[in-house]
Amino acid sequence: MQRQLEELSETLQFPSLGDTEVLLANPSLVGSLVSDECHSKPGTSPCRREDFFDLRKEDSVKNYSRKHFEDHAGNKQDRIIPKEVCSLPSALDSLNEILTEKLWSRNVILFLDYDGTLAPIVDDPDRAFLPEETKTALLKLTELGIPVAIVSGRARRKIQNFVNIDTLYYAGSHGFDICGPNGYIVPHQVAGDTLPVLGEAAEIIKEQIVQKYPGASMEDNILSKTLHYRRCSPNIIPELEKKLDNILDCFPQLQKTYGKCVFEIRPKFDWDKGKAVEWLLSALAMNSPDVVPIYIGDDRTDEDAFQVVVKKGVAIIVADESEYATFANFRLKDPSEVRKFLFQFWISKVQTVASKMSCGKSLSNCQSC
Numbered sequence: 001m002q003r004q005l006e007e008l009s010e011t012l013q014f015p016s017l018g019d020t021e022v023l024l025a026n027p028s029l030v031g032s033l034v035s036d037e038c039h040s041k042p043g044t045s046p047c048r049r050e051d052f053f054d055l056r057k058e059d060s061v062k063n064y065s066r067k068h069f070e071d072h073a074g075n076k077q078d079r080i081i082p083k084e085v086c087s088l089p090s091a092l093d094s095l096n097e098i099l100t101e102k103l104w105s106r107n108v109i110l111f112l113d114y115d116g117t118l119a120p121i122v123d124d125p126d127r128a129f130l131p132e133e134t135k136t137a138l139l140k141l142t143e144l145g146i147p148v149a150i151v152s153g154r155a156r157r158k159i160q161n162f163v164n165i166d167t168l169y170y171a172g173s174h175g176f177d178i179c180g181p182n183g184y185i186v187p188h189q190v191a192g193d194t195l196p197v198l199g200e201a202a203e204i205i206k207e208q209i210v211q212k213y214p215g216a217s218m219e220d221n222i223l224s225k226t227l228h229y230r231r232c233s234p235n236i237i238p239e240l241e242k243k244l245d246n247i248l249d250c251f252p253q254l255q256k257t258y259g260k261c262v263f264e265i266r267p268k269f270d271w272d273k274g275k276a277v278e279w280l281l282s283a284l285a286m287n288s289p290d291v292v293p294i295y296i297g298d299d300r301t302d303e304d305a306f307q308v309v310v311k312k313g314v315a316i317i318v319a320d321e322s323e324y325a326t327f328a329n330f331r332l333k334d335p336s337e338v339r340k341f342l343f344q345f346w347i348s349k350v351q352t353v354a355s356k357m358s359c360g361k362s363l364s365n366c367q368s369c
């Protein structure tokens with residue numbers, strides 16, 4: 001795989017694109033670039049899809065988390081009607097529909113969630129590495145001039161370290177902390193004055209929950225604190241949640257939100273991933289009708305962004321054929337399908353550029369088109 005990518009990179013001299021005909025004439029090369037395998041760094045154990053929504057274990061940890069997904073989109077009063085995940089078309093099967101000429105004649109911006117979208121879900125949050133092939137796909141897209149933003153619940157610095165591409169935009173702490181490549185946009189932090197209160201609450205949570213409930217852990221995402229219960233025994237989680245609610249009763253400036261086997265503690269502030277997407281579109285002067293935003297995410301917090309993006313672009317949920325409601329309009333099964341989609345997306349862009357050359361010459365040789 002790596003050798004083929006290198007071969008392809010040599011053939012396609014970005015940004016001029018070089019001899020794109022080689023790619024068009026070589027479908028096997030394209031096919032192998034989008035294979036099913038997904039490689040994490042050694043030592044990580046990628047989570048199986050069924051690990052999350054395991055219907056066989058009624059009282060499992062993941063089902064405790066799942067009920068919050070069911071509550072979410074279904075309860076939201078909005079003009080966009082949520083649909084069952086299982087009813088959504090696959091974004092890969094609908095690639096032609098998504099990548100129409102109409103879309104390509106407009107500008108595209110890609111928003112990507114991290115955990116469960118780019119990186120497979122694993123038990124240890126510190127080992128959720130970005131697969132090398134996915135990183136290659138992201139690099140290829142940015143080399144084509146497509147703006148790419150990572151929108152994550154993780155602290156911004158942490159997500160920058162995991163992805164390690166300095167030409168991307170990053171919105172960390174669920175969009176409360178945004179920055180772009182040097183000089184592109186002014187860094188934007190929301191609700192920074194709640195940091196001391198968040199710190200105070202985190203200390204109490206550590207003392208009263210993390211130290212008392214085996215398997216519980218606390219992750220510092222700066223403007224959000226994440227209480228993990230993936231490794232807890234299922235029967236203690238309701239009690240753990242109650243305890244958390246009691247603690248948060250003393251902190252009216254903070255709120256609890258839900259994620260995959262986590263409770264997120266963040267500022268009670270009218271801000272979320274959707275607001276962060278709107279802010280970035282505006283900061284990049286990309287909120288005009290000729291821009292198509294594409295958002296890919298897997299978690300409850302991504303639903304806020306789906307609602308913003310779906311009105312004018314493409315919202316893709318990463319999930320198996322589950323029966324809960326979402327605001328997305330397409331579906332991908334798992335991070336390996338996301339990687340495939342990103343590669344297909346890049347290939348289509350390259351093909352479109354090539355097909356636009358009416359004289360039949362390669363882009364590098366053409367003087368007139």
Ligand SMILES: O=P(O)(O)OC[C@H]1O[C@H](O[C@H]2O[C@H](CO)[C@@H](O)[C@H](O)[C@H]2O)[C@H](O)[C@@H](O)[C@@H]1O
Nearest residue numbers: 114115121122123125128152153226230260261
């Ligand atoms: O918005 P995201 O980028 O999806 O971040 C949301 C949370 O993701 C991480 O937790 C999730 O992934 C972990 C590693 O695979 C997994 O162990 C955990 O159960 C998942 O909820 C991250 O650790 C959190 O801090 C993020 O808030």
